[in-house]
Amino acid sequence: xxxxxxxxxxxxxxxxxxxxxxxxxxxxxxxxxxxxxxxxxxxxxxxxxxxxxxxxxxxxxxxxxxxxxxxxxxxxxxxxxxxxxxxxxxxxxxxxxxxxxxxxxxxxxxxxxxxxxxxxxxxxxxxxxxxxxxxxxxxxxxxxxxxxxxxxxxxxxxxxxxxxxxxxxxxxxxxxxxxxxxxxxxxxxxxxxxxxxxxxxxxxxxxxxxxxxxxxxxxxxxxxxxxxxxxxxxxxxxxxxxxxxxxxxxxxxxxxxxxxxxxxxxxxxxxxxxxxxxxxxxxxxxxxxxxxxxxxxxxxxxxxxxxxxxxxxxxxxxxxxxxxxxxxxxxxxxxxxxxxxxxxxxxx
Numbered sequence: 001x002x003x004x005x006x007x008x009x010x011x012x013x014x015x016x017x018x019x020x021x022x023x024x025x026x027x028x029x030x031x032x033x034x035x036x037x038x039x040x041x042x043x044x045x046x047x048x049x050x051x052x053x054x055x056x057x058x059x060x061x062x063x064x065x066x067x068x069x070x071x072x073x074x075x076x077x078x079x080x081x082x083x084x085x086x087x088x089x090x091x092x093x094x095x096x097x098x099x100x101x102x103x104x105x106x107x108x109x110x111x112x113x114x115x116x117x118x119x120x121x122x123x124x125x126x127x128x129x130x131x132x133x134x135x136x137x138x139x140x141x142x143x144x145x146x147x148x149x150x151x152x153x154x155x156x157x158x159x160x161x162x163x164x165x166x167x168x169x170x171x172x173x174x175x176x177x178x179x180x181x182x183x184x185x186x187x188x189x190x191x192x193x194x195x196x197x198x199x200x201x202x203x204x205x206x207x208x209x210x211x212x213x214x215x216x217x218x219x220x221x222x223x224x225x226x227x228x229x230x231x232x233x234x235x236x237x238x239x240x241x242x243x244x245x246x247x248x249x250x251x252x253x254x255x256x257x258x259x260x261x262x263x264x265x266x267x268x269x270x271x272x273x274x275x276x277x278x279x280x281x282x283x284x285x286x287x288x289x290x291x292x293x294x295x296x297x298x299x300x301x302x303x304x305x306x307x308x309x310x311x312x313x314x315x316x317x318x319x320x321x322x323x324x325x326x327x328x329x330x331x332x333x334x335x336x337x338x339x340x341x342x343x344x345x346x347x348x
Contacts, residue, residue, distance in 0.1 A: 001051075002033060002071035004159045005041040006152055008064040009113065012037040014330040014342060015064035018195045025201055026057045034074070036154050039113045042071060055165045061225060062167055063194035069150055069161030070096060077158045078118055079125050082151055085160045086129055090136065096162040097138055097147050105141020106133060109163075110151045120153060177217060181248050182241030187215050188276055188313075192332075194221040199311045199344055202227045202272035209270045209303065211260035211296060212277045216242030219253055222274070229253040230270070232263060261295035265303045273300050274311035279340075294320040301347060310345040319343050 007015035019041055023030055027049070034042040058068060072092045073085035086093070097103045108130045110122040129149065130140055148163040172191040177183055188196075196218060202208045204226030210218045213231030215238065223229045223246060233239050236257040246253050256264050260277070277293060287295075293314065300310050301323040312319055315338060317329065324345035332340045 001045050003043055003045055003164075004069040004071050004152065004161050005043075006066040006069065006111070006113075007039055007041060008066060009038045010064060011330065011332050013328075014195060014332060016041050017328055017330060017342075017344070018064050018198045019062065021199050021201055022058055022061050025061075025198075025203060026054050028054055034157060036113075036156065040152065040154055040157075040159065042074075042159070051164075059165055059167065061194075061198055063172065063191040063198070065167055066169075067150070067163055067167060068165040069152070069159065070164050071159060071161045072096075073160045075158050075160065077116055077120070077153045077155065079120055079128070082125065082153075082158055082160060083128060083132070085158075086132055089160065093133065093149065093162070094136065096149075097133075103138065103146045105139045105145050106130075106147045106149060107140065107142050107145035108133070108149045108151070110153065112153045114155050116153060116155060125151065175220065175249070177215065180215065180245045182215055182244050184215050184238070184241075188217045190217065190221060193218045194225075196274040196276075196311045196313070196342065197221045197225065197227075197272075199342070200272035200274045200309045202274075206271035207269065209263075209265070209273045209300075210275045211263060211273070211300065212275045213242050213255070214238050214276065216245045216253075218274050218276065220246060220249060220251060222272075223251040223253060224249070227272070230265070231255045232258050232260060234259050261292070261299050263299050263303055267302055268305045270303045270308075271305060272309055273304055275300075276313040279313075279315040290320070294322075297321060297324070297345075304347050306347055308347055310347070312343045312345065314341050314343060315339065317341055319345075321345050323347060 005019050029047040030043040030045050072089040075081040075085040108126045110125050150163050152159040175190040177187045206227050208222040208227035209230045211232045213233045219229045219231050231242050239255045239257045243255050325348050328344040330342040
């Protein structure tokens with residue numbers, strides 16, 4: 001079975017990396033089939049143990065994916081190619097729609113992503129596809145359909161598929177940083193913080209650390225996926241505020257006001273780390289930024305278990321990573337004078 005992930009498009013490579021990290025955590029064996037930067041990822045699932053369990057896990061974790069589709073066909077981005085693909089995939093689509101007890105009504109949705117080589121009228125294509133499927137004996141139900149056939153059109157490829165899971169993005173808006181009891185400027189948005197947590201591969205029950213916890217945004221997202229969270233910051237008021245913010249959402253964590261370069265934790269006691277260190281040229285700790293990163297990452301290496309992951313956000317490339325393998329770096333544009341880099345490190 002092929003699964004297509006409609007990505008959020010906010011960044012070129014980060015949504016894909018988050019999706020693959022979640023597939024890794026789920027124990028799913030897969031191979032990549034198609035990737036269109038920031039828009040579409042298609043994988044071939046090689047060991048489908050429980051599709052329902054996989055979708056539940058993805059629904060609870062993913063932040064930068066709009067929806068997951070079961071792929072019926074791939075074709076050129078044109079109306080006629082899509083119609084031909086629909087007819088060729090009739091058996092698969094019938095199986096997806098099921099009988100009248102399962103599907104009391106279906107809808108067709110066409111989504112265009114980016115500039116297309118030819119003009120495609122979404123409503124016209126939806127009507128043509130819907131009429132064909134209706135001719136097979138299924139009922140149209142545009143409002144709250146039981147099953148949705150989706151056509152995702154990009155510049156180079158068109159995906160015809162069935163929607164298996166829509167992601168709940170409202171939850172991230174409801175956790176807007178400004179709505180928390182303790183707020184400081186420059187904090188990460190919840191969706192971005194969740195992506196960092198997912199890249200760290202922390203599992204429910206795992207011990208998660210943010211050594212520059214600030215207002216606790218990353219810790220909130222880690223706690224919501226079931227991690228046991230630990231937060232450190234050199235500012236006592238930040239530690240107190242982060243604890244208050246977690247409590248605001250009914251979450252618990254352990255906190256310490258300490259220097260990230262001298263953590264009060266045992267060697268190899270942490271399962272995953274994600275953090276957003278200061279990014280000014282100098283800090284309140286009166287040391288150069290590069291030295292701060294070097295010393296802090298060295299300390300993260302001490303407390304992290306072997307073969308586990310650290311996610312470090314920086315505003316420069318090539319973060320110090322002695323003792324780590326630098327697996328990926330994702331460029332995230334913020335504004336014309338600031339680009340952040342998400343660095344994925346694994347302890348060796």
